[in-house]
Amino acid sequence: xxxxxxxxxxxxxxxxxxxxxxxxxxxxxxxxxxxxxxxxxxxxxxxxxxxxxxxxxxxxxxxxxxxxxxxxxxxxxxxxxxxxxxxxxxxxxxxxxxxxxxxxxxxxxxxxxxxxxxxxxxxxxxxxxxxxxxxxxxxxxxxxxxxxxxxxxxxxxxxxxxxxxxx
Amino acid sequence: xxxxxxxxxxxxxxxxxxxxxxxxxxxxxxxxxxxxxxxxxxxxxxxxxxxxxxxxxxxxxxxxxxxxxxxxxxxxxxxxxxxxxxxxxxxxxxxxxxxxxxxxxxxxxxxxxxxxxxxxxxxxxxxxxxxxxxxxxxxxxxxxxxxxxxxxxxxxxxxxxxxxxxxxxxxxxxxxxxxxxxxxxxxxxxxxxxxxxxxxxxxxxxxxxxxxxxxxxxxxxxxxxxxxxxxxxxxxxxxxxxxxxxxxxxxxxxxxxxxxxxxxxxxxxxxxxxxxxxxxxxxxxxxxxxxxxxxxxxxxxxxxxxxxxxxxxxxxxxxxxxxxxxxxxxxxxxxxxxxxxxxxxxxxxxxxxxxxxxxxxxxxxxxxxxxxxxxxxxxxxxxxxxxxxxxxxxxxxxxxxxxxxxxxxxxxxxxxxxxxxxxxxxxxxxxxxxxxxxxxxxxxxxxxxxxxxxxxxxxxxxxxxxxxxxxxxxxxxxxxxxxxxxxxxxxxxxxxxxxxxxxxxxxxxxxxxxxxxxxxxxxxxxxxxxxxxxxxxxxxxxxxxxxxxxxxxxxxxxxxxxxxxxxxxxxxxxxxxxxxxxxxxxxxxxxxxxxxxxxxxxxxxxxxxxxxxxx
Numbered sequence: 055x056x057x058x059x060x061x062x063x064x065x066x067x068x069x070x071x072x073x074x075x076x077x078x079x080x081x082x083x084x085x086x087x088x089x090x091x092x093x094x095x096x097x098x099x100x101x102x103x104x105x106x107x108x109x110x111x112x113x114x115x116x117x118x119x120x121x122x123x124x125x126x127x128x129x130x131x132x133x134x135x136x137x138x139x140x141x142x143x144x145x146x147x148x149x150x151x152x153x154x155x156x157x158x159x160x161x162x163x164x165x166x167x168x169x170x171x172x173x174x175x176x177x178x179x180x181x182x183x184x185x186x187x188x189x190x191x192x193x194x195x196x197x198x199x200x201x202x203x204x205x206x207x208x209x210x211x212x213x214x215x216x217x218x219x220x221x
Numbered sequence: 222x223x224x225x226x227x228x229x230x231x232x233x234x235x236x237x238x239x240x241x242x243x244x245x246x247x248x249x250x251x252x253x254x255x256x257x258x259x260x261x262x263x264x265x266x267x268x269x270x271x272x273x274x275x276x277x278x279x280x281x282x283x284x285x286x287x288x289x290x291x292x293x294x295x296x297x298x299x300x301x302x303x304x305x306x307x308x309x310x311x312x313x314x315x316x317x318x319x320x321x322x323x324x325x326x327x328x329x330x331x332x333x334x335x336x337x338x339x340x341x342x343x344x345x346x347x348x349x350x351x352x353x354x355x356x357x358x359x360x361x362x363x364x365x366x367x368x369x370x371x372x373x374x375x376x377x378x379x380x381x382x383x384x385x386x387x388x389x390x391x392x393x394x395x396x397x398x399x400x401x402x403x404x405x406x407x408x409x410x411x412x413x414x415x416x417x418x419x420x421x422x423x424x425x426x427x428x429x430x431x432x433x434x435x436x437x438x439x440x441x442x443x444x445x446x447x448x449x450x451x452x453x454x455x456x457x458x459x460x461x462x463x464x465x466x467x468x469x470x471x472x473x474x475x476x477x478x479x480x481x482x483x484x485x486x487x488x489x490x491x492x493x494x495x496x497x498x499x500x501x502x503x504x505x506x507x508x509x510x511x512x513x514x515x516x517x518x519x520x521x522x523x524x525x526x527x528x529x530x531x532x533x534x535x536x537x538x539x540x541x542x543x544x545x546x547x548x549x550x551x552x553x554x555x556x557x558x559x560x561x562x563x564x565x566x567x568x569x570x571x572x573x574x575x576x577x578x579x580x581x582x583x584x585x586x587x588x589x590x591x592x593x594x595x596x597x598x599x600x601x602x603x604x605x606x607x608x609x610x611x612x613x614x615x616x617x618x619x620x621x622x623x624x625x626x627x628x629x630x631x632x633x634x635x636x637x638x639x640x641x642x643x644x645x646x647x648x649x650x651x652x653x654x655x656x657x658x659x660x661x662x663x664x665x666x667x668x669x670x671x672x673x674x675x676x677x678x679x680x681x682x683x684x685x686x687x688x689x690x691x692x693x694x695x696x697x698x699x700x701x702x703x704x705x706x707x708x709x710x711x712x713x714x715x716x717x718x719x720x721x722x723x724x725x726x727x728x729x730x731x732x733x734x735x736x737x738x739x740x741x742x743x744x745x746x747x748x749x750x751x752x753x754x755x756x757x758x759x760x761x762x763x764x765x766x767x768x769x770x771x772x773x774x775x776x777x778x779x780x781x782x783x784x785x786x787x788x789x790x791x792x793x794x795x796x797x798x799x800x801x802x803x804x805x806x807x808x809x810x811x812x813x814x815x816x817x818x819x820x821x822x823x824x825x826x827x828x829x830x831x832x833x834x835x836x
Contacts, residue, residue, distance in 0.1 A: 147285040208535040208565040
């Protein structure tokens with residue numbers, strides 16, 4: 055049957071909420087990390103570093119970043135950096151490009167890139183690390199990248215999108 | 222009593238569920254810890270295979286365990302004979318298949334399967350292709366499967382025309398198939414390339430031995446095949462005009478055979494490449510509207526001893542080796558972007574040391590060097606002239622028109638006719654309207670202006686959920702047209718009043734503008750990019766909805782700002798105007814800010830240079 059790739063517009067009902075429940079979102083994320091005895095949480099350990107990053111950017115957009123435990127997170131990242139310089143998703147896991155980038159993004163949010171061995175991070179991955187990672191680590195030859203939205207700053211300017219705090 | 226089912230209470234059910242999950246978690250954690258500790262001890266045994274299998278079956282995205290498993294398998298390769306290895310790896314294939322059933326989009330499972338297939342002593346590529354067929358029949362957009370299929374095709378040397386026939390079948394059975402169209406787009410140029418041209422020095426590697434891969438090939442397709450493809454995709458969107466995928470493929474197709482002239486007007490090129498995968502016989506321009514990298518304008522002014530440089534794309538002047546030479550002498554200057562927000566900007570400014578060029582009786586010759594790109598621009602500042610500039614001339618655009626061979630324009634024209642025909646049959650179809658607009662802009666942006674506006678009006682009615690997007694897009698096109706008109710007229714006045722503008726763009730093209738008229742539009746802000754209008758003297762923006770003036774920042778020549786009937790509401794909103802030293806005339810009538818207490822005295826203090834204030 056020829057249905058085609060139709061445009062699927064969502065109809066938002068007139069009585070749908072018109073504001074974000076920011077407090078609830080912030081509470082949810084703040085509490086998320088303490089679910090250590092949760093099955094799904096444990097299963098998703100393989101992407102923990104990215105999960106932390108996603109949670110932190112949302113908190114940052116809401117102006118609630120201080121609610122997260124910066125020291126604990128930075129220590130966690132340190133514990134995840136391997137001999138080769140790459141960073142793993144969680145303690146005991148193998149280093150990987152994805153989680154190295156997430157870790158660098160987190161440290162940029164906290165302005166603590168020096169908590170890890172930066173030279174080691176760049177060296178093995180150099181050509182593979184990706185423009186975003188190298189830019190966040192301060193490479194002047196590469197255009198700046200916004201760590202929250204993970205997009206080049208000039209693109210954000212051109213489309214008029216700055217990650218202003220939600221109020 | 223027998224036979225009676227004991228009904229549990231909800232609380233009890235909850236408790237039972239919780240206990241079950243706790244148990245499940247315990248088992249999982251024990252297995253995981255066992256795996257980790259075995260690996261740390263360097264053990265590669267059967268138990269390790271069992272444990273990883275157990276965990277990966279329910280959690281196939283646990284990448285570290287696939288790594289461990291591969292370590293074990295590679296070790297087994299060294300201690301088992303070929304037949305045993307074949308058996309082991311065939312069992313691996315079954316295992317990955319069961320993992321894929323759990324999650325057909327698991328990176329780990331697909332990667333492992335690919336790894337195994339490549340190491341099998343006797344691989345069965347036909348079976349792998351069948352697996353792909355099955356998987357795609359369940360989900361024809363599974364990109365993991367498509368990537369895997371491409372790998373299998375490459376490894377087993379399936380001929381390109383066979384794969385093309387495969388896409389024929391898929392598309393024939395269901396036109397809507399982004400992935401099939403996309404795959405087809407990578408195969409076509411391989412099978413039916415355009416006749417080879419002298420290789421471009423910039424990008425294309427010499428074509429040596431076949432088969433060329435999609436990455437290195439020129440992506441052009443010969444005319445004959447193209448016309449057949451047009452027919453194929455037109456069938457698709459005539460049959461189902463609401464199928465997005467056919468429209469996108471069509472837009473890609475329209476760019477395949479074009480050999481448009483070397484000198485291209487910046488706008489034609491920008492949206493031709495947005496619409497069509499524009500391929501110029503000298504430079505390859507792909508999907509992104511990448512312009513030739515150069516300094517597009519240098520402006521110099523004796524009064525402020527200021528030099529402004531515009532680039533073809535945003536740069537960071539501090540790191541691209543930008544330097545200034547005046548009459549053969551390098552100048553030490555500090556480059557700054559037009560607004561503190563921008564570390565990357567298309568426009569950069571600097572001031573020369575006082576007295577360097579202020580003497581109007583001297584002719585000066587300025588050169589700006591962009592060493593990173595081995596390019597430069599000269600600008601002569603003549604005796605008796607306060608200012609001077611050098612930029613791309615409008616003549617380039619005329620060149621574009623005449624170099625476009627009749628044959629190629631006629632292809633675009635005939636496509637436009639076809640889509641217009643469809644539009645008559647399907648007046649509510651947005652894809653038609655949008656494609657018509659884009660084709661018209663590729664053919665003759667100024668000539669088709671009125672028709673374009675009419676189509677945008679229809680588009681906004683027909684697809685009202687995206688009317689804001691269309692308004693912004695139309696604003697962009699109107700700004701482009703106005704810039705073209707301004708360049709043809711060779712004036713420095715930019716007038717775009719009463720054009721339903723909702724957004725501003727291409728502000729980097731307005732570096733030389735002295736007068737701008739934005740009145741009677743729907744603008745809400747003058748964004749930081751507005752500060753690129755470094756020559757601006759008069760800003761007319763009456764009758765908008767402006768509440769933000771961030772971009773009216775350090776404009777050294779700005780004297781007049783007309784903002785009647787806007788939405789400026791607080792004195793803080795007017796703060797940036799204080800950075801414009803020559804501001805004399807300010808019209809704020811019809812703005813909420815005029816109701817602020819003591820507004821006159823506050824403004825006198827904030828903007829002392831203003832002598833003519835209208836409230």
